[in-house]
Amino acid sequence: GKPGTTVGKLVFNTSMTGYHEILTDPSYAGEMITFTFPLIGIYGTSPEDAQSAGIHARGVLVSELSHSADSWRADRTLNDLLLYEGLTGISGIDTRQLTRHLRDQGEMLGVITSELDEAAARSELVKHPDFGEQDLVTEVTCAEPYSVAPRDGSSRYTVAAYDFGIKRGILTCLAERGCTVHVFPATATADELMGVDPDGVFLSNGPGDPERMDYALPHVKQLIDGVPLFGICLGHQLLARALDIPTYRLKFGNRGANHPVLELDSGRAHISSQNHSYAVALDDGPAGRPAAAEHGRSRAPLGADRPQAPYPHPLNGEVLVTHLNINDSSNEGIALRNRPVFSVQYHPEGCPGPRDNTYLFDRFVSLFNGG
Structure with a gap:
């Protein structure tokens, strides 16, 4: 996705497929989506799958991102879509460990950044309003x-x-x-x-x-x-x-x-x-x-x-x-x-x-x- 910093509510989704529909679902506004399935993006994205005019999530977290689009329906890779929509994400993390943490500790605010140190990233979290206080x-x-x-x-x-x-x-x-x-x-x-x-x-x-x-x-x-x-x-x-x-x-x-x-x-x-x-x-x-x-x-x-x-x-x-x-x-x-x-x-x-x-x-x- 796009380099930068994004803050949102950390949640997890257990679906094996359907990432394009999930990302374009307006119900995910304000949320950073952790995909539990280990490989995301293998069949690319298709306009027919979009559930709204754009992506409403605040960020994406995946274990491994596929850079191919192995489907005759695909018009671009998932990473190309994230870049087009200006969405920041992260790959190469243990999403299942993160999911267990969210399961045990509950949903919480999170930050993804490619430009801030840890102290600055934590300050972004402090400034962000609680997700329960927003009319999304x-x-x-x-x-x-x-x-x-x-x-x-x-x-x-x-x-x-x-x-x-x-x-x-x-x-x-x-x-x-x-x-x-x-x-x-x-x-x-x-x-x-x-x-x-x-x-x-x-x-x-x-x-x-x-x-x-x-x-x-x-x-x-x-x-x-x-x-x-x-x-x-x-x-x-x-x-x-x-x-x-x-x-x-x-x-x-x-x-x-x-x-x-x-x-x-x-x-x-x-x-x-x-x-x-x-x-x-x-x-x-x-x-x-x-x-x-x-x-x-x-x-x-x-x-x-x-x-x-x-x-x-x-x-x-x-x-x-x-x-x-x-x-x-x-x-x-x-x-x-x-x-x-x-x-x-x-x-x-x-x-x-x-x-x-x-x-x-x-x-x-x-x-x-x-x-």
Whole structure:
């Protein structure tokens, strides 16, 4: 990447592939990504894989960087992309040891530099604001509304979407199901979204702490009582907060394309793509938070004693827990009992990752006709 100095929140991602999609995911704004897979960049990068107009991460850490682009789809190497985007990275380090450190100590600020000594680099860390204090959504949301329609022109539905850092893969999944998606900035009002007469409302993924987004909560609350609503990742957390359910910071977050999620209604396990530092507090742990808030991951198995659907939360009898993380038992999905409103913590579109969960987009669209 580009020589220089960069500061950001150190996180790790366990995906074996999909580095281009990860780097261009706006949810990584403000973060320096440690890739646990030992060799990154072997198939280069392709514009078709980009999830937004540019790279939003603050830095990249890899064990070994491939300087080839061994794919007929590639238009440049990963290093060429990093140079083009002006992103600073580092290679040749033990990323798995670093990952173990982050797992044990939790996410923390880090600095990558090719020009400062250790003392100067440490001073950069001291000057940098805590990552929990920043509203990163304002850095990645669109400046003006725009629309995405099905490529074949067969638009049957209208969706109004909040752009908190929306990925192109999500827009594609909606367009493939006949939806024209009107995308609005994060600061848009509920009335603006309803002004396009939508069949449904979508709350997108995005970076940072949902507690920094009080400006959006009144509008999400207003939208709950309207047309069908579907939220993903940050959108899931904002929906929960609009229902007076708190969120909390995980010790080291969940990032990767191999996270198992249990759908309580069917009892089926799905492999999911995830990228989040915060979670919805729906367990009975300390201060109303799951054990994951204290230890990063709870290893208690989900067996016969797992919560059964429907699982009304005591904070609001209308809320049902629909999905749980099999690794740490954290919340992965909620729905309202008597309204067409639901959300999930993970990314059903994949990009990168498995496509096991695209059925959730079908479920969303089915609600447009009262399904």
